[in-house]
Amino acid sequence: MTIDYAHAREMMVEQQVRPWEVLDARVLDVLGTLPREDFLPAEQRALAYADVPLPLGGGAFSLKPVVVGRALQALALDGSEDVLEIGTGNGYLTACLGQLARDVVSIERDGERAAAADAAIKAHGLNNVQVVNADAMAWDTPRRFKVICVTGAVEAIPQKFIRWLEPGGRMFIVRGRSPAMEAVLLHNDVNGPRIQSLFETDLPYLAGAAPAPTFEF
Template sequence: MTINYAQAREAMVEQQVRPWDVLDVRVLETLSRLPREAFVPEVHRALAYADIELPLGHGQKMMKPVVEGRTLQALAIQPDEEVLEIGTGSGYLSACLGALARDVVSLEIVPDLAAAARSRLDATGLGTNVRIETADALHYATERRFDAVCVTGAVAEVPAQFLQWLRPGGRLFVVRGRSPVMEAVLVRNDVNAARIDSLFETDLPYLTGAAPAPQFVF
């Protein structure tokens, strides 16, 4: 059976993403245009536009399309902005960020995933403005500051350095808390203090090293 991916992509946008209050025209256009199937492991390609997380190997998963849509909408990335992505994964969200922003740096802790994402970006001709670095975000150091930071894995608590990478007025999207009920938040680096907006509840795998310490029950 041959899958009509263009049709599946349109259905994903109209039946999953838009009904979940993703109404940003640039985000919807990006999701409608980019070939998500090209970033999905071959064995799961038929499920590229299904409303489920997809395994990427190494304990990592690709977020549901609705969560990707909400993430992109929350960050409200402008064409002249620079973005830091923490957790490249498949490279699909990196491509979406690249379509919306001027420049993207994406950190991936697993070398195999970083290499696979780079090859997918190159094969699709997307992400010419996306640089992937193999690095552990929890021990990453840079003097560079970004307009937006997009974290694709959960954290128990938001690490302080994630906020330090923001320019004044910058935005951080992150999912925090304890599984199975986590909260997606947008943190704004306002002049006087960080402002946190709660967005929605979800449940994502933790970034490597960012899971909460186990709680012992006696």
Template sequence: MTFDYAKARETMVEQQIRPWEVLDPRVLEVLARLPREAFVAERHRALAYADLELPLGHGETMLKPVLEGRALQALALEGSESVLEIGTGSGFLTACLATLSREATSLERHADLADAARGRLQSQGLGNVEVATADAFVWEPGRQFDAICVTGAVDAVPSRFVGWLRPGGRMFVVHGRVPAMEAALLRNDVNGHRIESLFETELPYLAGAEPRPEFKF
């Protein structure tokens, strides 16, 4: 019996993504079309459309589909933007961002994950995306972006990330500490940036963005 990935994809969109108030037609279309199973390790393919974080190696995980949908909707990409993703992981969200924008750049610290993601993106015929093997706290882009998607949590939003946003740009980021961690949209407005709270969630911290240990005497 062969697994019906197309049916699983449709079920994911209708039973997971839509009920979580993801209603942007462009986002729903890309999630209904891109084969998520192609970005998942062979042994986890049957779980590609489940409401789960899937392991990728190095302690990294693939975001749940609902979180990917909410992030994409919050960024409201129209097709003309240059996008930066911090944390490539499997490359699936990267593929969504590249499909919805003019061009995408993605950073991944682990060379093997970056290589695997490049191969998956190429197999989908996406030529407008670059995956760089780099640490976001060392990397220097030498340019700014219209939108940034941060796929790991941060204790506080790093100023260097905000500096990479063009005026009028926006960033999806999960910040804070459990139990008060929240997803937010940061907008780089003329009078400085402002943060709009979206929903509560929990994510593992981006390496280098964890809370500093508190010394107790």
């Protein structure tokens, strides 16, 4: 059976993403044209436009298309931004960021995933994206970014992530304890971080960012 990916992509936008209040024309254009199947292994391509998170291995999952859409819309990219993505995953969201922003650095702790994502991104001619194989919880940089997009959940937002933001910068991140997590946009205002609540969701934690286990007697 041959899948009409272009039609499936159109249906994803019209039946999943738009109804979830993603109305930004630039975001919808990227989601409607970038082939998500190109970022997936062969066995997952039939599910490229399904409303489900797809396993990446090691307990990690890709974001559902609706969450990708909401994250991109919240970040309100205009093409001038330097972006840091924490958690490259399969590289699909990374490529979306690359089409919407000036420059993207994406951190991925799994070496095989980083290499596969980098190859898929390069295949789409996105030369403004750099994939770095590193653990974001151990990695550091003196660079500051206008935008940060975090693709895994944290119990609490790490101070080092905020330190990587420029003054006036913004960060999309999901925080809290499963199953009741909150996606937020953190604004790095002059008087300190300001949190804007976006929507409720439930994501796997970033490695090293999960709450400590609790023991019940």
